[in-house]
Amino acid sequence: AQRVTQPEKLLSVFKGAPVELKCNYSYSGSPELFWYVQYSRQRLQLLLRHISRESIKGFTADLNKGETSFHLKKPFAQEEDSAMYYCALRGYSTLTFGKGTMLLVSP
Amino acid sequence: NAGVTQTPKFQVLKTGQSMTLQCAQDMNHEYMSWYRQDPGMGLRLIHYSVGAGITDQGEVPNGYNVSRSTTEDFPLRLLSAAPSQTSVYFCASSRTGNNEKLFFGSGTQLSVL
Numbered sequence: 001a002q003r004v005t006q007p008e009k010l011l012s013v014f015k016g017a018p019v020e021l022k023c024n025y026s027y028s029g030s031p032e033l034f035w036y037v038q039y040s041r042q043r044l045q046l047l048l049r050h051i052s053r054e055s056i057k058g059f060t061a062d063l064n065k066g067e068t069s070f071h072l073k074k075p076f077a078q079e080e081d082s083a084m085y086y087c088a089l090r091g092y093s094t095l096t097f098g099k100g101t102m103l104l105v106s107p
Numbered sequence: 108n109a110g111v112t113q114t115p116k117f118q119v120l121k122t123g124q125s126m127t128l129q130c131a132q133d134m135n136h137e138y139m140s141w142y143r144q145d146p147g148m149g150l151r152l153i154h155y156s157v158g159a160g161i162t163d164q165g166e167v168p169n170g171y172n173v174s175r176s177t178t179e180d181f182p183l184r185l186l187s188a189a190p191s192q193t194s195v196y197f198c199a200s201s202r203t204g205n206n207e208k209l210f211f212g213s214g215t216q217l218s219v220l
Contacts, residue, residue, distance in 0.1 A: 044211040093157055099149035
């Protein structure tokens with residue numbers, strides 16, 4: 001069975017502070033992991049995926065197979081980063097989402 | 108391209124009523140899926156399809172039916188609505204069943220009284 005755990009329902013930080021949204025997974029195969037983001041009144045959209053090893057909007061995420069983690073990080077949070085963030089794990093023909101973490105960035 | 112289009116945006120049903128949530132995509136995507144989003148529960152997969160004529164159950168399929176007669180359309184049917192089906196429903200598609208980037212619709216907010 002595949003499972004994604006996001007331990008924090010809410011993460012509140014001040015503008016300019018570092019951000020780390022945690023994601024842990026459980027999967028018997030070779031994992032493919034993603035971060036999706038839902039800004040207020042917008043559609044859920046892909047933020048980044050581990051195979052691309054890219055930085056999007058200043059966010060990065062590294063897959064740590066030893067710790068089964070895929071934490072999302074940004075060194076300096078901006079107010080426009082406030083959104084709901086979902087970690088997702090690809091299994092056979094399905095994408096399993098975590099319960100999400102709401103990030104609030106205050107001025 | 109319109110992307111993934113869901114209708115209606117809002118719906119109120121009485122317990123026991125049936126209805127169909129519509130989903131259409133114009134990107135020629137093979138893979139389509141339905142999720143429900145509930146507070147504190149995240150997104151849970153209801154049903155999915157890897158191509159026309161092929162459907163399969165996700166994590167929470169009970170009370171829902173789907174069909175995929177064309178590549179473009181993937182309707183979700185509630186057979187006899189229950190209050191537990193009050194949720195926000197999202198349709199999503201991707202080019203293949205390998206779950207590349209998922210494109211999401213804008214969602215349908217459903218209330219069952």
